[in-house]
Amino acid sequence: MPIRRATPKDIPLLVEIWERAVRATHYFLAEDDIDFFRPLIQDSYLPSLETWISVSDDNQPVGFIALTQSCVDMLFIEPARHGQGYGKRLLHHAFTLYGHLTVDVNEQNNAATGFYLAQGFIITGRSDIDSQGKPYPILHLRQQV
Template identity: 45%
Template sequence: MNMRIQQAIKADFNKLIEIWEASVRATHDFLSDEHINQLRPLILHTYLPMLTVYKAINDKHEIEGFISVDQHRVEMLFISLDSRGKGIGKTLLNFAISKLGINELDVNEQNVQGVGFYQHLGFEVFNRSEIDGQGNPFPLLHMRIERPNTEAT
C-alpha cells in the first residue's frame, strides 16, 4: 500500500486526536486517565490548530499517522496502532527533517519505545528537564539530530 504525506486540515483533527489517544495509551503507561483526559482537549483545540501538521494517508485516504512541527522542532509524532512498525513514523520524521528543516524534539523519558525510535534514527539527548510542558513530574529528554551542512560548497 502506498502512503502519501499531506498537510492536515481542521477537518482531520478529530481523527488525529483518536490516533493520539490510542497511541498515548499504548506507549505512555506513566500517564493516568486523568492526565490523558486533561491533555485531549488541549491538544485538539489549542496545539493542533497552532502547529503545522502533516498526515500520512494510505490509498484508501485513511490517516495512518501524523507529525506536527513548530519552526525547527517536532512537537508531536503519533502513528495509529494498526500502522505501527510499518515505517510510517520514520517516513514522517524523515520528511520533517528533509523538507521542513526540523532537528530537535522532546520525548518523555518514560516513553522508552519513543526514546529508542529517535535514537535509532540518529537523535541524541542534549538536555533533560525534570518536568513536562504542563509542569507535571514526567521528565523530558531534549533530543537533537545534526543536520547535513548544505551551505558548504
C-alpha cells in the first residue's frame, strides 16, 4: 500500500473519491449539502492542504488524507476499500510526519467515530454545528497512542 504526495492533477479523482465515500457514510447529508461542499473540496480545500494518497497494488488512488500539520482535515477511502487498512496506513503516515493527531468528525458518522477510537483517539469535545455553520454536530478527537 504505497503512499505518495498528491499533485494538482490528482484533485478531480480525489473529489470523486470524496463524493463516493461521503455518499456511502454521510447518510445524514442532503444532496444540497454535497453540492455545497463539492466546489469547496475541489477549489479550496484540496489545493491548499497537504494531501497524501494511498494507492492500490495496481497504482490506482484508493484514498487520501489531507492535513494542516497534525490536524486531519479529511480522510476518505473508496467505499469498496473500507476495512482494508488504507485509512489506518494513511493515519500512521501522518503520525510519522507530525506526531499525535487531531481530527473533527461528524457526530452522526458512527463508522468514522468508531474507526478513530479504534486508532487510539479520544473524544475531547463537541460542537453543535460544523465549521460552515451547518447544523451537523462535530466531535473533536485527539490521538493518544
